[in-house]
Amino acid sequence: MKALPSVSSFPVSLVFEIMNIWNTTSDFILLGLFNYTESHLFLFVMVLTISFASLVGNALMIFLIHQDAWLHTPMYFLLSQLSLMDMMLVCTVVPKMAAGYLTGQKSISPAGCGLQIIFFLTLGGGECFLLAAMSYDRYVAVCHPLRYPILMSWPLCLRMSVGSWFLGAGDGLMQAAATLSFPFCDAHEIDHFFCEAPTLLRLACADTVVFEYVMYICCVLMLLVPFSLILISYSLILAAVLQMHSREACKKAFATCSSNLCVVGLLYGAAIFIYMRPKTYRSAYYDKIVSVFYTIFTPVLNPIIYSLRNSDVKGALRKCMGHCGTSNQD
Template sequence: MDFTTWSSNSTEQSGFILVGLFRQSTHPALLCLAVFVIFLMTLSGNALLIFLIHSDTRLHTPMYFFISQLSLMDMMYISTIVPKMLMDQVLGKNKISAPECGMQMFLYLTLVGSEFFLLAAMSYDRYMAVCHPLRYAVLMSHRVCLLLASTCWFLGSVDGFMLTPVTMSFPFCGSREIHHFFCEVPAVTKLSCSDTSLYEMLMYLCCVLMLLIPVTVISSSYTFILLTILRMNSAEGRKKALATCSSHMTVVLLFYGTAVYTYMLPSSYHSPQKDMVVSVFYTILTPVLNPLIYSLRNKDVTEALRKMCSVRPAF
């Protein structure tokens, strides 16, 4: 990608203006503080979850490996958006250069796309654990887990490499006010003074494909899981299997629901205010909820945390 060409496309080397989230608020300072607190909670919660998974041998399983990857993605993509937003509010600036905008867009698309596929890999892991428990250790070896995680990261980067250069290569010869708090593709595309209808249609098809493949994997996995659970004779076994899968399904519904609204619903359903509210949900709130969902509803994680807190330094 040639980031230097983006700044020459009728941006007059002044980049873009992010309208931002705080301008829409009647109490911007309070909202800024709340976002900062959530940002710190996200980083600390996900970092703690990663630390517990890597330090406690009981959590060295495929499921927790994928959860650690999810936490890493959440930490990275909230860090791609929130620090810039907070600094702009504190310093009273709202400009972003074309290369910065392109880089933010690329990182965001890569990380969100990777998370789409990672959630599918996690559902496949649950399918193997519930439906093929005797062969689970072989079918989901460490090598297989690394391959699945690497594939998720690669497919996410393909999404970033496809959409970012095309979006940033459009001429922006009118208003450069992005009615958003970061450089999201639909918000930036609206600023172009050229006809983007073909690109928007292709982007829609790309997003459908990006969602259709993971959703198919997730739906198929949980269909087989549900059938297996219904055939279980043990009530305790059914309860354990449902508890194992419920946390993942909660995250899937939160994440995919907002993605469908942003990239698949017609423009008549969208407005700058609605888009920002939905984006706040999946860029700021979902990353802070994920570690809570997986820790509060998971006995293994809570026991690992209790064990860590009960350790006393030796004198």
């Protein structure tokens, strides 16, 4: 296996390596998620409906945050980035899955497979670090409200957002280049509905132990480092809330943080199940089910959680609907 390039040469050397790999690898076959039965047709329609709802919900969140001046704060800017990542994640996975089911053409080129791995890990890893940034934002808002403009300034918020995208992209490019550098067996059938690095490695006709160990370390860093930061932030928030003598202040603090905790639990639970289990406990069937959960269902839950439990977002939605109603009357 080729040695992974150093971070200093990222991303140019990785791009050229991936392009060379794409030219020497034959197409893969995605076996998909559904069979051609009535029950699977119903599930397929349900998945498409949920995916469409996810796109609409996240697009609405981005629109409201952009339009309402009251939502032009670091917290809602980070939330808009989360919604953008969720929209892109759905678009990375669902269209190819739907096209394969409807047309029967389930092949995917090495280029398409590599791009799916890159975008999937970029968005998944980016969300991990973005949620850590959002937890820090909530820590500052609850524990240091008077110093919020200083501790959570716009330049820091922008650096957190760009850093989340960059770290996710670095992980995606490296894993895509390393995974596709292996020789694959004659049967290029991937028992999944999109190209995912752990599933693709099962087809490799070479010793992948070293790379699996490296990938495991990368996943530990990409998952546990931001997860530790999230736990620290919310532990400090909990300690501060317990010291509050006002019931109304405690209620507001818990309401502010509960939405973020729900999203953290959904994303990290599924990601840890996929990427941090021992190889002997992995099952293609369960991997597909869990992948559906965090690539399709979680993105649709995020705007629901943040809108239904957030008075500012609900107020912005009512204001927007009021403006639309006024415009129609005119």
